[in-house]
Amino acid sequence: MGKLIDGVWRDVWYDTDKTGGEFQRSAQDFRDWITPDGTPSSNGGKGYPAEANRYHLYVSYACPWANRALFFRKLKGLEDLIDVSVVHPEMLSEGWEFRTDFPGATGDTVYGVPFLRDIYLRAEPKMTGRVTVPILWDLKTEAVVSNESADIIRMFNSAFDGITGNTDDYYPDAHRTRIYEINARVYDTVNNGVYKAGFATSQDAYDKAVLALFDSLDWLEGILAENRYLVGDTCTEADWRLFSTLVRFDLVYHTHFKCNRNYLRDYPNLWAYTRELYQWPGIADEVHFDHFVRHYHYSHDMVNPNRIIPINPVLDWMAPHGRG
Incomplete structure (x- = not known):
C-alpha cells in the first residue's frame, strides 16, 4: 500500500510510530457526486449527471470498501450502465496492479494501463495521496468522480433510478x-x-x-x-x-x-x-473468497512475512439462515 507524492510512486507503509502504534486510515480526496441531472450535491462537490455507459468502476474483489460498491451496483441493477475493471488480488511494491494471471482479475478494460495509480495520474498528474479502490471514473471528462465508497453507494442508491426504474431505497x-x-x-x-x-x-x-x-x-x-x-x-x-x-x-x-x-x-x-x-x-456473485484470502495473506508481509496462505475452514454459506 504505497502512495503517490507529487505524482511519483513511493512504496511506503502507514507510519504508526507517531500514533503510538495505532493504524489511522487516510481520508479520501475525491468527493464529487453523481445526481440525476448533474446539479451539485449538498456536500459541496461538483455534480455529474446520471448517464448510461458514462462511468466506470475500478475495484478489487478483495477490498471490503470496493466490495460494497459492487453490492450496490448489483442491488440497483446498474451492471449494464456501469462497467467494471478488477485489479489483481496481490498488492505488492507497485500497489494495485492490473495483472490478469488470477481468476476474475480483468486488467484495465478502459486504457490497458498496468497499475491503478495510472488511473489517478490520468486525472491528477501531480497527485499526492493513497492509491485506493474503489474509483468511480468519468469516461467523458477522464476524472475521478469519487474514491469514497460510502458516497458511491449513496449515488448508486438513487442517482440512476430514472434510467433503470429500480427505486429500491437502502437509505430511506x-x-x-x-x-x-x-x-x-x-x-x-x-x-x-x-x-x-x-x-x-x-x-x-x-x-x-x-x-x-x-x-x-x-x-x-x-x-x-x-x-x-x-x-x-x-x-x-x-x-x-x-x-x-x-x-x-x-x-x-x-x-x-x-x-x-x-x-x-x-x-x-x-x-x-x-x-x-x-x-x-x-x-454471492460479487463475493470472491479466493481474492480476499490471497490478498490479505500475501500482500501484508509485515503481518505475514512468509506469505503462507492458510487452509481455512470450509463454511456452508448456503445453509438455511432461518431469518425469514
Whole structure:
C-alpha cells in the first residue's frame, strides 16, 4: 500500500510510530457526486449527471470498501450502465496492479494501463495521496468522480433510478438517523476496527482496537436477536456496509488480523444474518473468497512475512439462515 507524492510512486507503509502504534486510515480526496441531472450535491462537490455507459468502476474483489460498491451496483441493477475493471488480488511494491494471471482479475478494460495509480495520474498528474479502490471514473471528462465508497453507494442508491426504474431505497428518510448512528459505530470499531487491530504495532493499540471490535459484535448480536436487520424489518445500507466485513471475518480477520476472541460463526444471529445477505439474489456473485484470502495473506508481509496462505475452514454459506 504505497502512495503517490507529487505524482511519483513511493512504496511506503502507514507510519504508526507517531500514533503510538495505532493504524489511522487516510481520508479520501475525491468527493464529487453523481445526481440525476448533474446539479451539485449538498456536500459541496461538483455534480455529474446520471448517464448510461458514462462511468466506470475500478475495484478489487478483495477490498471490503470496493466490495460494497459492487453490492450496490448489483442491488440497483446498474451492471449494464456501469462497467467494471478488477485489479489483481496481490498488492505488492507497485500497489494495485492490473495483472490478469488470477481468476476474475480483468486488467484495465478502459486504457490497458498496468497499475491503478495510472488511473489517478490520468486525472491528477501531480497527485499526492493513497492509491485506493474503489474509483468511480468519468469516461467523458477522464476524472475521478469519487474514491469514497460510502458516497458511491449513496449515488448508486438513487442517482440512476430514472434510467433503470429500480427505486429500491437502502437509505430511506424514515431510518436515516438510526442508519447514521449504526454506521458511525460500525465503521469505527468493526469495518475499520479489524484493520486497527491487524495493523497495530503496539500491544496497547491492538488491545484497544480488538476489545472495541468484540464489544461491538456483542452489541450487533443483541440487535439482531430482536430485529431481522439493523434498523428493524428494512434492509438498509447499514446492513450492506456491515456485511462487507462480516463475510471476510472467519477466513481473514480472525487469524490474519488477530481478531480471534470469537469466530463469526460463534454468534448465532450474526452468522445467520450474514448468510441471509450472502444468499440475497446476485450478491454471492460479487463475493470472491479466493481474492480476499490471497490478498490479505500475501500482500501484508509485515503481518505475514512468509506469505503462507492458510487452509481455512470450509463454511456452508448456503445453509438455511432461518431469518425469514
